[in-house]
Amino acid sequence: MEIKTEDYRIWYEPDISTIFLQGFLRLDGMEAYKPVMDLAINALERSPLHLTLNLRELEFLNSSGISMLSMFVVKVRQKGDVEMTLEGSDKILWQTKSLKNLQRLMPSLTLILS
């Protein structure tokens, strides 16, 4: 499972139950994020206990992308039996500003910014 363009790369590594998002993601509205969402949901179905979302090299995400992340976090919450970790970078401003809000949607979400 991989989505790759000039601007971003998104893929899932089943061995470590981790979805990686890298690059600059500013797609035109929620609709345009559907392939990304589909990849993430597919990965969720294949990660029975724990899922990690690695955003360390995601330099840019627009608000539609933040909406997409919110939707995914709620999907994980609704599934109920999967723990999730968000790994981000404390050197990328948007992550330091906006990622903590996702914990409001799922208080058990582990957020690691380093």
Add this chain to the structure above:
Amino acid sequence: MNAPHPVQTFGNFLEEIPASDEYLILNFSPSSAPRKRRWGNYGLSADFLGDYFSAFFPGDEPSEQKINRRETVKAAVTYIANELIENAVKYTDEVAGLPIGIALYLYEQEIIFRATNYAPQQSVEKYQAFIRDFLSADPEEFYANQLEKTALGQEESSLGILTMSNDYGAKFGWLFQQQATSSSSTSGSVPSLVPSLVPSSVSNSVANPVQVVVMARLEV
């Protein structure tokens, strides 16, 4: 004489932008190229604005922070400019064929963003309803509710304004101005902004576009 067209303002809208030594104004021509093809250019423009304005800030000051001042300004300006341009594009009345503009003004303590577009009446009403809710609610609570609604797919994403406001501390103001109708703007003194591009068959049922000016003030 034309009747004055109604103007509505919301939030902290500055009618007059204070004089600034450093400013930059970009106008995007109305284009017939597919939006998909133009979309990448808007992102590039936001990147450019971030780079341009961050260059006025020191990038090497000793700091406890992981992200220095220049990088902070660059990332914040890029995010806000990108969201304002994206919103302007989403709410643009393409039939009117009027440009989208964004201007940034730099001051000692803040950057003022001013984005302009021309929106169809219908989307303006929805937008104003959102603005009223936004201005009257507790910001934290409104953000949390809106995030939940968006995440549940109950509502169209409105996180642009909310992230700029709550996460970046941007202060907002809006101005809406109904544009002249082509039939009433016969006098030469007021240029008609809505010429005959609106097909005559629909001009009676479709209202004229509304000029939307969004102002965001970011402390730097």
